Amino acid sequence: EAKARGGDRRHWFDAEMDEQAQRTARLSTDLLGALDRDEFFLLFQPIVELPHGRAAGVEVLLRWRHPEHGLVSPDVFIPLAERNARIVEIGRWVLESACRQAAEWQRRFGAQAPAKISINVSARQLAEPGFVAEVEDILARTGVDRAALLLEVTETAVLEAGAPLEAVRELRERGLRVALDDFGTGQSSLSLLLTVPVDVLKVDKSFVSGAAADHAGAVIVEHLIGFTNGLRIEAVAEGVETEDQANRLHAAGYSLAQGYLFGRPATATEIESRMLPAPVA
Ligand code: C2E
Ligand code: MG
Ligand code: MG
Numbered sequence: 001e002a003k004a005r006g007g008d009r010r011h012w013f014d015a016e017m018d019e020q021a022q023r024t025a026r027l028s029t030d031l032l033g034a035l036d037r038d039e040f041f042l043l044f045q046p047i048v049e050l051p052h053g054r055a056a057g058v059e060v061l062l063r064w065r066h067p068e069h070g071l072v073s074p075d076v077f078i079p080l081a082e083r084n085a086r087i088v089e090i091g092r093w094v095l096e097s098a099c100r101q102a103a104e105w106q107r108r109f110g111a112q113a114p115a116k117i118s119i120n121v122s123a124r125q126l127a128e129p130g131f132v133a134e135v136e137d138i139l140a141r142t143g144v145d146r147a148a149l150l151l152e153v154t155e156t157a158v159l160e161a162g163a164p165l166e167a168v169r170e171l172r173e174r175g176l177r178v179a180l181d182d183f184g185t186g187q188s189s190l191s192l193l194l195t196v197p198v199d200v201l202k203v204d205k206s207f208v209s210g211a212a213a214d215h216a217g218a219v220i221v222e223h224l225i226g227f228t229n230g231l232r233i234e235a236v237a238e239g240v241e242t243e244d245q246a247n248r249l250h251a252a253g254y255s256l257a258q259g260y261l262f263g264r265p266a267t268a269t270e271i272e273s274r275m276l277p278a279p280v281a
């Protein structure tokens with residue numbers, strides 16, 4: 001075996017591929033029981049106002065603690081959950097847990113509670129016929145003020161089918177706000193903005209991190225803000241890591257940003273001690 005692997009690159013390569021495929025298959029299977037085993041938890045990353053960095057809200061980010069592999073990145077397990085359809089139940093858990101947390105903050109901190117709670121929603125969830133009713137159900141059960149909620153969908157998600165578009169419209173008719181996430185990474189970003197009615201545009205970090213160094217990135221970032229202003233859409237710059245990026249974004253007209261510069265994803269307790277005042281009662 002060892003000789004075959006060492007002496008023949010192709011066999012060695014196949015073995016690697018095999019290991020990768022096996023790990024993926026294993027993770028996918030493990031995902032099926034992860035909710036029941038209580039392996040998910042939520043982190044919250046601040047969204048702030050520029051230039052001072054005052055808290056404007058938080059984005060809810062899902063984490064999976066695998067018993068053997070430790071923390072698995074959502075960039076790895078969300079696509080798997082979308083493929084094995086578990087995303088529907090997992091997404092429901094995220095929505096309900098996030099709304100429960102948001103309602104608790106609203107009760108404890110009143111007007112000082114995070115003004116915006118951004119929750120990622122997958123295309124598979126949006127395409128479920130009962131999704132809007134389910135959202136209403138969760139809102140009623142948790143008692144959260146819907147005015148604080150923002151549902152984030154990626155452009156690729158919206159492009160996948162016509163059904164999500166209908167759901168987006170209906171959610172907005174019901175007073176929920178919708179954000180287009182990772183804007184600029186998809187195929188038809190600009191035309192999508194004209195057909196999908198959204199409240200917020202999250203400009204992808206690939207443009208933001210490019211903004212300081214790379215001319216094309218800077219030009220795109222600067223023109224997007226004019227575009228969103230004209231359409232009365234709020235823009236949030238994602239992935240801000242340096243003061244220089246923050247300054248340039250502010251100079252370009254951005255008033256909302258998110259990134260490691262202002263805070264990494266953190267637990268609810270950490271968010272409370274960093275962003276929120278001491279509770280009144
Ligand atoms: P996203 O919605 O675009 O979330 C922002 C991601 O960028 C997060 O990664 C966040 O930790 C990361 N980030 C924030 N600031 C910075 C920065 O300054 N620099 C860099 N390099 N990265 C930064 P995370 O938490 O690993 O999540 C990755 C993606 O997984 C999310 O991208 C989202 O698409 C998906 N995801 C996360 N939670 C959920 C969820 O509950 N449901 C669904 N459907 N998708 C989720
Ligand atoms: Mg997001
Ligand atoms: Mg994003």
Ligand code: MG
Binds near residue numbers: 182
């Ligand atoms: Mg992303």
